[in-house]
Amino acid sequence: MQRGTFQLMKSVNKSIILNKVRTSEPISRAQIAKETKLTPPTVSSIVKELLEEGIIRESSLGESQGGRKPTMLHINLDAFYVIGVDAGPQRVTSILTDLAGNIIHRADKQLFTPITNEQFMKILKDAIRETIEASNREKREMVGIGVAMHGVVNVETGTSLIAPNLNLKNIPIKEELEKEFELDIKVENDARAMALGESWFGGHASASMVAVNIGHGVGAGLVINEKLYHGVRDIAGEIGHMTIDLHGPTCTCGNTGCLQAFVSGPAIAARSHKEGLTGEDIAKQAKSGDKEATALLEETGKLIGIGLVNLIHLVNPEKIVLGGGVMKSEKFILPAIKETISSRGLTQDAKETNVSVTKLGAHATLLGAVALLLVELFDPVG
CATH class of the missing domain: 3.30.420.40 (ATPase, nucleotide binding domain)
Structure with a gap:
């Protein structure tokens, strides 16, 4: 999914419906309307869009509540993919996952000190590029790239302000990766990304x-x-x-x-x-x-x-x-x-x-980096 396209498909009501499907699947249109307080016509219209975009899918009929049996809705986990990166202080690890966080490909690159900002960015780009190329997925299928970076991060600009264990400052991660890959980029401190991963995938x-x-x-x-x-x-x-x-x-x-x-x-x-x-x-x-x-x-x-x-x-x-x-x-x-x-x-x-x-082990921070993009997609107030 090219940078910018992702924002075009987002709206508060879309996110509300997506999140409801994600957390309650399988679920019918009528049940979505009842639980979200959205009108049935609004739900039907947005579900139609989401089906056309391929992010949700229909399955076999559910239990009848007195009328026709309803068609049930699910998240189409293979519709889009997310790249998550755990950057430093000893290595850069990049993964490609589906929308459920299932890892499809992984690339690891070692970091050595002393290192410059330019050398760090080259290793980061190489790991991401290897992940994309080895996955055989089209870039248009990618939601974006989430980077969990150690140290202090300016989340708004996606800049690593201080990476103390690498002795680096002011690395323009978001700017450089957007130029290189033309995808949405989210950069977050690694521990905060881990917290998001635990909340999203760890049952916490x-x-x-x-x-x-x-x-x-x-x-x-x-x-x-x-x-x-x-x-x-x-x-x-x-x-x-x-x-x-x-x-x-x-x-x-x-x-x-x-x-x-x-x-x-x-x-x-x-x-x-x-x-x-x-x-x-x-x-x-x-x-x-x-x-x-x-x-x-x-x-x-x-x-x-x-x-x-x-x-x-x-x-x-x-x-x-x-x-x-x-x-x-x-x-x-x-x-x-x-x-x-x-x-x-x-x-x-x-x-x-x-x-x-x-319980996520070494994957906690990586999956947190993935969740940085999933929150954008599913968060009803995003």
Whole structure:
């Protein structure tokens, strides 16, 4: 779908009907009218358009409510495709999915530092181009490209303002990708994209939730009243740069004592005081029964718990979903997190905040990048 065409097919009523079909399929025209409060003629007219555009399809007849058996409607998952990209800080991964998030093709490109803005953009474009070419899909079938970028992102302009782990600033991602691919481009912070992925695909739809990504860096995405919260200057959710110790180690951002400087993968390795070890090495040692590695991960859980307690007291979310490479060691880390929250929460409700590990695994952020485009298509207030 060429850039601009996507907007032409959007309207509030279309989105309302699409979202109703998506969440309630199979569903009849009459049921859509009843549940959305739209008039039957309006529903019939818009459904006709959506059928012609190929984004919904009809199926066998439903149960009769006294008259003719109604024809049921479904989302046509193969009508259009979405590209989702998880960009940095160690690799660029690009996927092509259908409208249900089923992955059709995947491309991975390594990132090496030091790196320039131009080199980063070339790797990003190469990954996307490989995804498109290998899929054998026409560009007109693409809804667009969603990019989940680590660091601070200006969502309106699609610019990466600060990518601290790559030591890059002011990368015009949206502008460059629109020129290259002539598709709609959405750029979002990776942790916020992860939150959207959890809400859209992970079964965590909620009026108030936080997704925290703990890997090479630490970030969070806040969903408030079922919408991503960005803050005034797009830095909401930078929990990794919350100071938990004024005299702690130096963080990649330049400050001392940030949560990220204690609990990210590289920080865990540094806290082991053993040369040459990585966070993954420590996780393997703990799984093999090494008591020192186990204790280090349990302490990491307590430190994460302190950060989450601060978050709970500030935002008071209904649930918190944890993801990222560090949480692959949830066996050692999650109990310590929950114990810390239970002992430090201000109220009983705070102590009992629902905390879980993502079931989407490494795909959470990628699917969140896909959801950036799906929200545009299905969101009834989009």
